[in-house]
Every structure is written in structure tokens, then in C-alpha cells.
Amino acid sequence: MSCTSLLGPVLPIPARKSIRKTKPTPCHVSPRMSLQPLPPPPNPSLFTTITKLLWGQSLPPQLLISTVRSTWHATWQLMMSQLAPSDPSGRYTRPPSKFRANFKPTQFSRQKPGTLHLYVGLPCPWAHRTLIVRALKGLEDAVPVSIASPGIDGSWEFKDTGGRDGDRLVPGLDNANRRRTLREVYRSRRGGYDGRATVPMLWDVERKEVVCNESYDIIELFNSGLNGLSGNSDLDLSPPALKGRIDEWNRIIYPNVNNGVYRCGFAQSQEAYDTAVNELFNTLDMIDDHLGSSRYICGDTLTLADVCLFTTLVRFDLVYNVMFKCTKKKLQEYPNLHGYMRDIYQIPRVAATCNFGAIMDGYYKILFPLNPGSIRPIMPSGCEHEVLSGPHNRELLSSVDKSMRVYVS
Known part of the structure; x- marks a missing residue:
């Protein structure tokens, strides 16, 4: 999967005609001091003045409200059709990637660095x-x-x-x-x-x-x-013995969690949202229960399934819970999922890939149809680096017998 241009193709802007620049005439202003009180603040905007003259302190007339609402809804649907294509029922349908892998697994293993x-x-x-x-x-x-x-x-x-x-x-x-x-x-x-x-x-x-x-x-x-170019060629995030389990988990995680949060946020009908949000949280509940007795998705070994789940979880309370209406629970309310997310965050080199400011800006300030004011909320305290770096105790799940494993918070 991939992230596209958020609002579709951009029309070219006609080039402006060149304007001859003239040298500005210098203006010399002599400073002066005054003991007089400062002038009053400027009058309210013309728009505010007109609205007060029309209907005072009350709400705008019902006709105006309904007209603006209808206009905004039509405009919203037009923008969402570019941002998030949907089927006739309003369910978000992610377009497939255009350039899929059509190369041999070892095709680039002998290439020089930088190719x-x-x-x-x-x-x-x-x-x-x-x-x-x-x-x-x-x-x-x-x-x-x-x-x-x-x-x-x-x-x-x-x-x-x-x-x-x-x-x-x-x-x-x-x-x-x-x-x-x-x-x-x-x-x-x-x-x-x-x-x-x-x-x-x-x-x-x-x-x-x-x-x-x-x-x-x-x-x-x-x-x-690319093991011939890798600095850590011994690491295998998809070992043959676990390949089947990884694929099985991805068939659950991708539609219901990875894409599930987008199906919630980009739903264009109540029915589409209800279906997506129920499938999302039913799946999160199931994974949280599974992680109570398993350090990672496929056991004691970090795999590609964990990587795919992590990048959604680390954004959940930052963005999806609020902006995408995934509000039934915060990730912090899942004792095992939240500890699991912190466990992966603390793996060397992972935290450096997580720029929370850029993540929040990329959603709240850019996805205009979902957040017209472009106001970025304050970062949840549970998402701060100091909290994510705290003890998670999930290593205990790898060091004791299955019969003795405990649920951790």
C-alpha cells in the first residue's frame, strides 16, 4: 500500500506576465513620542458588522444555515471523491499500487550502493x-x-x-x-x-x-x-518457518486495522463507518488478547507483520482516534497493545523513524475535508518520547514458560 497525493491532480497555474520593477522612493519618517493614550483598537470587520445588523446576537436564519450546510456537504463530497474514492455505499476503496514488484528477489543483491x-x-x-x-x-x-x-x-x-x-x-x-x-x-x-x-x-x-x-x-x-548490501544481513523478518503465519496475520491486520482506520476516517456514509469501526475494534480486541501471551504477533520473533501493525498503532492516539473517528478506545486503554507498541518503539533505530510532529502536521494541517480549520491538537501525553521509552515488561513473555506467562500493562 502507499500514500497518494492527498487532493488529487493539481491544475497548472498560468505564468504571470513580467512586471518591470522600479526603484522604490525612500521614505524618511521622523520618530516622535507622545504621552497621549493609545488609539482605540480597530473596528470589527465588515463581515461581523453586517451580520450583527442582520440578526443581532442570535444565530443566523435557518435558511442561511441550511444553504451553507448543503453547499458545504456538496463541496465535501466533491473533495472526498478525489481524496478517498468510495463505492456506491460510501465505503472507502483504496486504489491499487501502479508499480508492483516484477523483479527477482535477488535482482539487486549485487548492485552497488546508491543504485x-x-x-x-x-x-x-x-x-x-x-x-x-x-x-x-x-x-x-x-x-x-x-x-x-x-x-x-x-x-x-x-x-x-x-x-x-x-x-x-x-x-x-x-x-x-x-x-x-x-x-x-x-x-x-x-x-x-x-x-x-x-x-x-x-x-x-x-x-x-x-x-x-x-x-x-x-x-x-x-x-x-539486498543482503549483499545490508549491514545486518543475519536479521530475517520473514523466516521461512513463519512465512505462512505472517501472511495469515497480514490478511487480518491489513483490511481491518491498517486500512481499517482509513475506512473509518474516509467513510462517506453512516453505514460504511459503522461497519468499518466495528471491524477495527473487534480486531484490536482480538490482537490485544493474543498479545497477552505472545511478545510479538508470531511469537518471540519480530516479523514483517509486527512492522506493519506498529506503523498504524503509533499513529492511533495521535491521529486516528480523533481525526478518523476511531473513538471507541484509545490505544492506551489496551494494556497489551500499548506495551507491545512501546516494545517495538524501543528497538534500536526504530524511534528515529518516528517524527510525531511531521505525522500530526501531515494529517491535521493537510487533510482539509476532515479538518477544515487545519488546527493541530496538542500531542497526547501518552505519545511523548519519554512515555514511549518507559518500561513495558514484555520481555517477560519471551523468558518464561507459556503456562507461566502473565498479562502485562
Whole structure:
């Protein structure tokens, strides 16, 4: 899966005609002091004055309210059709990734470092998967990264943000193609491309070609297809003995949790929302119960299934609980899920991939149809680094016999 341009294609803006600049005439103002009281504040805006004249301190007339509401609803539906395509029942339908893996698992194992380049956006949970596996496998030098940020129109763009935030990743420039937007990178491939410009995207620097923009294909490649370039080639997040269990869990986690939160937030009918939110929390309840006797999803071993679940969980109280109406419970109310999330967060190199400020900005300030005021709420205290770094005691689940395992909080 991947994160797309948030509000669809952007129409080109006609170039302005050049205007001859004239040298400004200097203006010299002599300062002066006064003991007189300051002038009164400016009068209220014209709009406020008119509304008070029309209906005083009462609410606007019912006709005006109903007209504005109808207009806003029609506009909302138009924007949501671009942001989140739905079926006739109002259920969000995620478009498939365009560039799927069509390469052999070991095709890039003998390539020199820098042949592949990763494009990501920090708010996107699908891109976050690739950053975590890249870090755990020690591929930072072998696969350089360019980090886009969502522009005001929702498309991914590259801009200089002034460097790093400690050890955490931050948005920056396009280090591979020196393009201004991700859409321009896609268009620069051989044959061009005018479809959805999504992250994550893996780019072949030498061939100037999109290798893949499906997140799960990319993390499988990073896990086992680049061991010749990996700094941690012994780590296997999808060992053959667990492959079947990983796939089985992903068939549960992806539709109901990873995509489930989007099905809640992007639902365009009450029925679609009710179905999605019930499936989401029924699944979270089931996983929380399972994690009461298992340190990770598939036992004592961290796998790709854990990586995929983690990137949704770490955003849950930050964004999905509030903005996507996943309000039945906070993640903190799940004793095992919350401890499990903290356990993974504390694995070396994982926390550096979590930029909570960028995540919150990417949702609250950009997804205009869901948050028209673009006001970013304060970060929940349970999501602060100091809290996530606290003891979780989940290592006890790996060190005692199954019959003695306990539920931890």
C-alpha cells in the first residue's frame, strides 16, 4: 500500500506576465513620542458588522444555515471523491499500487550502493514501514532516502527544512533527481507518468525508472533481497518457518486495522463507518488478547507483520482516534497493545523513524475535508518520547514458560 497525493491532480497555474520593477522612493519618517493614550483598537470587520445588523446576537436564519450546510456537504463530497474514492455505499476503496514488484528477489543483491533510492513521506504509515525495515537491516548507506512533505494542495513536495531534528528523520530536498515535487520525479521516468504520485516509491537511479511503489513489496525486498548490501544481513523478518503465519496475520491486520482506520476516517456514509469501526475494534480486541501471551504477533520473533501493525498503532492516539473517528478506545486503554507498541518503539533505530510532529502536521494541517480549520491538537501525553521509552515488561513473555506467562500493562 502507499500514500497518494492527498487532493488529487493539481491544475497548472498560468505564468504571470513580467512586471518591470522600479526603484522604490525612500521614505524618511521622523520618530516622535507622545504621552497621549493609545488609539482605540480597530473596528470589527465588515463581515461581523453586517451580520450583527442582520440578526443581532442570535444565530443566523435557518435558511442561511441550511444553504451553507448543503453547499458545504456538496463541496465535501466533491473533495472526498478525489481524496478517498468510495463505492456506491460510501465505503472507502483504496486504489491499487501502479508499480508492483516484477523483479527477482535477488535482482539487486549485487548492485552497488546508491543504485536504489527510496522516496518517502513521514506522515504516511505505508512509507514508515520501509523506513523501519531499511533501518533494522542496516541499509541506510546502501539505499539513500529523500523525504517529501505534503504541500498545501496535498501533493508531495521537496523543500529545505533546515536539517535534522536530533536523530529523527525530517523532510528535505530530492537527493536523487533534484526535482521540486514527487509528481515531477514520476514524470521523469522513461515514457512519463501522469497517475497518482504515491509514497513509498523505490527508484532506480541508473535506469531512471520506478522500481516499485507498493510498500509490502519494498519491505520484502529490503528484508531478503539486498543482503549483499545490508549491514545486518543475519536479521530475517520473514523466516521461512513463519512465512505462512505472517501472511495469515497480514490478511487480518491489513483490511481491518491498517486500512481499517482509513475506512473509518474516509467513510462517506453512516453505514460504511459503522461497519468499518466495528471491524477495527473487534480486531484490536482480538490482537490485544493474543498479545497477552505472545511478545510479538508470531511469537518471540519480530516479523514483517509486527512492522506493519506498529506503523498504524503509533499513529492511533495521535491521529486516528480523533481525526478518523476511531473513538471507541484509545490505544492506551489496551494494556497489551500499548506495551507491545512501546516494545517495538524501543528497538534500536526504530524511534528515529518516528517524527510525531511531521505525522500530526501531515494529517491535521493537510487533510482539509476532515479538518477544515487545519488546527493541530496538542500531542497526547501518552505519545511523548519519554512515555514511549518507559518500561513495558514484555520481555517477560519471551523468558518464561507459556503456562507461566502473565498479562502485562
